[in-house]
Amino acid sequence: MNPFEQLSVYFQFPFVRYALIVGVLIALCSSLLGVTLVLKRFSFIGDGLSHVAFGAMAVAAVAGLTNQMIVVLPVTVLAAVLLLQSGSKAKLKGDAAVAMISVSALAIGYLLMNLFPTSSNVAADVCTTLFGSTSILTLSSWEVWLSVGLSVLVVAIFVLFYNKIFAVTFDETYAKATGTKTDLYNLLIAVVIAVVIVLAMNLVGSLLISALIIFPALSAMRIFKNFLAVTVFSAAVSVLAAGVGILLSILFSTPVGPSVVGIDLVVFGICWAIGAITGRRKKA
Amino acid sequence: MAQIIATDLVVGYQTPLTPPLDFCIDKGEYWVIIGQNGSGKTTTLKTLLGLIKPYGGSLTMGGGLDKTKLGYLPQQTEVQRDFPASVYEVVLSGCLSKMGLRPFYNKTERQLARDNISKLGLSDLAKRPYRELSGGQQQRVLLARALCATDSLLVLDEPVAGLDPATTDEMYRLVKGLNQEGVTIVMISHDVDQALADCTHVLKLGKETFVGTVEQYEESRTKEEADHESV
Numbered sequence: 129m130n131p132f133e134q135l136s137v138y139f140q141f142p143f144v145r146y147a148l149i150v151g152v153l154i155a156l157c158s159s160l161l162g163v164t165l166v167l168k169r170f171s172f173i174g175d176g177l178s179h180v181a182f183g184a185m186a187v188a189a190v191a192g193l194t195n196q197m198i199v200v201l202p203v204t205v206l207a208a209v210l211l212l213q214s215g216s217k218a219k220l221k222g223d224a225a226v227a228m229i230s231v232s233a234l235a236i237g238y239l240l241m242n243l244f245p246t247s248s249n250v251a252a253d254v255c256t257t258l259f260g261s262t263s264i265l266t267l268s269s270w271e272v273w274l275s276v277g278l279s280v281l282v283v284a285i286f287v288l289f290y291n292k293i294f295a296v297t298f299d300e301t302y303a304k305a306t307g308t309k310t311d312l313y314n315l316l317i318a319v320v321i322a323v324v325i326v327l328a329m330n331l332v333g334s335l336l337i338s339a340l341i342i343f344p345a346l347s348a349m350r351i352f353k354n355f356l357a358v359t360v361f362s363a364a365v366s367v368l369a370a371g372v373g374i375l376l377s378i379l380f381s382t383p384v385g386p387s388v389v390g391i392d393l394v395v396f397g398i399c400w401a402i403g404a405i406t407g408r409r410k411k412a
Numbered sequence: 413m414a415q416i417i418a419t420d421l422v423v424g425y426q427t428p429l430t431p432p433l434d435f436c437i438d439k440g441e442y443w444v445i446i447g448q449n450g451s452g453k454t455t456t457l458k459t460l461l462g463l464i465k466p467y468g469g470s471l472t473m474g475g476g477l478d479k480t481k482l483g484y485l486p487q488q489t490e491v492q493r494d495f496p497a498s499v500y501e502v503v504l505s506g507c508l509s510k511m512g513l514r515p516f517y518n519k520t521e522r523q524l525a526r527d528n529i530s531k532l533g534l535s536d537l538a539k540r541p542y543r544e545l546s547g548g549q550q551q552r553v554l555l556a557r558a559l560c561a562t563d564s565l566l567v568l569d570e571p572v573a574g575l576d577p578a579t580t581d582e583m584y585r586l587v588k589g590l591n592q593e594g595v596t597i598v599m600i601s602h603d604v605d606q607a608l609a610d611c612t613h614v615l616k617l618g619k620e621t622f623v624g625t626v627e628q629y630e631e632s633r634t635k636e637e638a639d640h641e642s643v
Contacts, residue, residue, distance in 0.1 A: 288515040295505040301486050305461040306509040306561050307479035310536030354498035
């Protein structure tokens with residue numbers, strides 16, 4: 129059977145179609161805020177939040193909730209708001225606070241899962257949550273609709289606030305001095321990041337989320353030099369990498385998350401090379 | 413017409429940095445803030461801009477001015493050095509304060525951005541990435557952005573820091589030209605002589621504070637020197 133026939137067989141299963149749709153939407157959302165995150169030096173907040181999401185998911189699992197999103201989403205959003213507040217007030221240095229919260233959440237999550245095992249194979253459960261090995265293929269229809277809804281919301285917010293997000297990222301002091309409510313937009317950015325992270329946990333698991341958020345932006349910034357082009361290109365690259373990654377993982381039975389991130393890495397390599405070559409030509 | 417009125421204004425974060433200051437910035441004036449490092453120049457400017465609260469006293473805006481109607485040329489930040497943005501995108505972002513809750517820029521605002529780009533001689537660079545420009549060009553881009561936000565009051569934080577002498581002269585000429593068009597200028601400067609040549613009013617911070625017109629300031633300086641010589 130050639131790969132195309134094989135794929136068309138797989139696509140007869142609804143869960144495979146769901147996985148592709150949700151995966152691509154998640155990739156789109158997570159790439160949009162990448163530029164802002166990288167440039168505002170917020171990359172580490174994404175990483176920290178994903179660990180908090182892991183902790184929350186462990187608590188939800190131990191509590192025996194079938195609908196884990198109900199716990200994970202609000203907890204992660206709350207953590208995002210708190211981290212941002214601590215960053216601006218700077219009583220505890222931003223990065224130290226993130227590191228502290230993220231490792232605590234990770235440790236407590238794993239501890240709870242071991243103390244109150246909900247299945248016979250704790251190691252596999254943890255692995256799924258951390259690397260998202262199969263979660264994208266086991267979504268319930270409710271989770272599919274929630275993911276679609278949240279993705280649409282994230283894209284809509286990004287488009288409507290695109291100009292404000294640009295101004296707040298490029299020069300927060302200026303925006304604030306001329307009457308823009310920068311605190312409000314920072315909060316909005318943090319909440320959207322939290323939502324994206326909770327969504328992306330299904331695709332790549334909590335350890336690999338940062339890759340999904342920052343890789344497309346970094347790739348686009350190698351080649352393009354204006355904000356609109358960088359944003360559009362990183363969204364396109366992210367969607368492409370997620371699509372290809374998911375298809376490959378189905379064909380070769382590899383774990384979904386690492387496959388997608390692997391493709392993202394390859395794309396970054398290509399973009400880096402293109403950027404290096406065109407950059408040198410310009411100088412010469 | 414008074415645009416900014418300071419009454420017994422003391423600036424500072426946890427501790428006061430200045431004695432109580434009383435001044436009134438009228439439309440069309442050109443103020444420079446001078447003083448040694450650590451004398452509170454930037455803190456004063458940030459207080460004027462409403463970025464930090466006054467330590468004491470009060471500060472009010474008048475003459476139809478509010479935060480959304482002033483322009484600001486800040487010192488450059490670390491983020492901007494590798495920020496992917498074209499000159500046009502940066503200048504257009506100056507119109508943000510006019511936009512309110514509207515999500516996108518309208519025709520008038522895009523035209524205003526293009527007008528200010530050509531006004532500052534940046535037309536050829538409009539599509540170029542901001543981070544690849546020279547220091548002087550970047551300052552002109554940020555000035556064009558500030559002009560999108562205001563035609564009444566412009567606040568500048570050391571606009572010539574790190575520029576070479578020729579570019580510095582050009583920057584001062586641009587600011588002076590804007591002032592002659594009726595834009596009120598409030599500027600921090602290290603370069604006292606150059607700044608005094610153009611300005612109408614001086615706010616000197618440090619051990620001895622001074623608030624007044626440039627003529628009064630020159631007078632007090634010559635008097636001081638004379639006192640020195642007689643001792």
